Each structure stands twice: as C-alpha cells, then as structure tokens.
Amino acid sequence: MAPEPAPGKTMVPLVPALVMLGLVAGAHGDSKPVFIKVPEDQTGLSGGVASFVCQATGEPKPRITWMKKGKKVSSQRFEVIEFDDGAGSVLRIQPLRAQRDEAIYECTATNSLGEINTSAKLSVLEEEQLPSGFPSIDMGPQLKVVEKARTATMLCAAGGNPDPEISWFKDFLPVDPATSNGRIKQLRSGALQIESSEESDQGKYECVATNSKGTRYSAPANLYVRGPATWAQSPTGVSSLPSRLLNVCVCVCAQASIHDCV
Numbered sequence: 001m002a003p004e005p006a007p008g009k010t011m012v013p014l015v016p017a018l019v020m021l022g023l024v025a026g027a028h029g030d031s032k033p034v035f036i037k038v039p040e041d042q043t044g045l046s047g048g049v050a051s052f053v054c055q056a057t058g059e060p061k062p063r064i065t066w067m068k069k070g071k072k073v074s075s076q077r078f079e080v081i082e083f084d085d086g087a088g089s090v091l092r093i094q095p096l097r098a099q100r101d102e103a104i105y106e107c108t109a110t111n112s113l114g115e116i117n118t119s120a121k122l123s124v125l126e127e128e129q130l131p132s133g134f135p136s137i138d139m140g141p142q143l144k145v146v147e148k149a150r151t152a153t154m155l156c157a158a159g160g161n162p163d164p165e166i167s168w169f170k171d172f173l174p175v176d177p178a179t180s181n182g183r184i185k186q187l188r189s190g191a192l193q194i195e196s197s198e199e200s201d202q203g204k205y206e207c208v209a210t211n212s213k214g215t216r217y218s219a220p221a222n223l224y225v226r227g228p229a230t231w232a233q234s235p236t237g238v239s240s241l242p243s244r245l246l247n248v249c250v251c252v253c254a255q256a257s258i259h260d261c262v
Helices: 014-027
Strands: 031-037 042-045 050-059 063-068 078-083 088-093 103-111 114-125 136-139 144-147 152-154 157-159 165-170 184-186 192-194 203-211 214-217 221-226
Touching: 031 103, 031 114, 042 050, 050 063, 050 103, 050 114, 063 088, 088 103, 136 203, 136 214, 144 152, 152 221, 157 203
Parallel strands: 042 114, 042 214, 144 221
Antiparallel strands: 031 050, 050 088, 063 103, 078 088, 103 114, 136 157, 152 192, 165 203, 184 192, 203 214, 203 221
C-alpha cells in the first residue's frame, strides 16, 4: 500500500514527474549529441601526416575527445585542434610511424544528456610498400603574399589511380568553401581560390590528395594578406633636389616607413 502523504503535502507520482522533467528539458531545446562529421579510415605514408575530423551537434554543445586503444591520446606527435567551441575537433598525427601509429582511433562526443562514439582505422605504409596508384602531389602550394581585397590562388595538382580527390587544410583545420558565402572556391584543377582576401585568410595551407589507395599531404605554404602600401610620412624637399640626386623609394610592405627603404 502506498504511504499516506503528510498533512498539507501532495505526493507527485514518480513516472509523471520524470515525464514532466523531460518536457521541461525539451522546452529548453536540450538534445543529445549527434555526429555531423565523422572520421574516415585512412592509409598514410610513414613520415607523413594523418588528420581525423570529428564534429557533433547537440544542446548543450557537446565536447569531443579522442581515444587510442582505450586511452586518451597523448604524444608530442599527436595534436588536437578544436573548432566550433569544442564541438568539432581534428586529431593530427605527424610524423606518422608505421606499426606504432596503426590503430583504431575513437571519437567521443559528450554533453549532459548523453554520449556517442565513432571510430576510424589508421594504416601506415613505408615508401617501399606503397601500392601502384597511391596519390602523389605533383605541384603543391607556394608561399604567397596578396594585397587585402585582392584574389589569392593557392595551387595544387595531384596524381594517382584512381584520380585523387583534393581537399584543403588551413592551420590544421579543414577548409569548407560552403561556409564562405561563395568567397572561397575550390577550382576543378584542385586549386583554392580566395576572392576579396581578408586578414583572416592569412595562415598555413596544405592540400591533401586522397583516393582508395591512401592519402598524401603537400608541404605547407603560408599565405600572407597585407594592406596596400602607404607612405608612413611624405618625403619633403624633393622638388628642390637636383634631378641627378633624386632616388625613388618604393615601399613594398604595408605601412613601411620611408626610412626603411633602400
């Protein structure tokens, strides 16, 4: 028999109370984590680079953690780069070591309502083990300086069989042209075209070639975005100088001082 409630108190049945709590949580928009990007199996080159990308949505925003063989990743060669306030994460391994780094890597997304997991396998090959058709970088990006608001193009050409797909990383994070409102495009050649360049575009770029045989990264290249060259101070007395003594000073750096010119 259920106990009698104390005088002046009303007992709330347990099950309806739990349902009510769930409705309150739903009213606030809380939700369990759901993956929107998951890491993919990858075959890399010994001495090269591997990156796994994982991202989840949910409310509160989930946090991403990485595990290898049941333990949180920890090594000087392992770097975790977060984005989207921690709801997205890149696990970068460099330089790759055959056998030592070969493993299943697990991504876990957690918030106060739950936890979800996904995983991907990393295989690492020595140069002499590479299968025919493994991707090659025929032309990687080069250091580039572009004036602000101008167009910058980072080149990349790759070979392999089947033809590799090219993707880009900036400062170790994946470049997603879809989020740039059309300002950043990946051309059919594989090159990355950045229109109306901004200071936020400045950084270290890598192109990545991937096919069914494996993944190869280019050497990184820096893009620098500079403001238009201006005189820090106007030269004086130039008109009174004899023409044979007149030297022209060209400032190639933004906000360069006339005294810095040679």
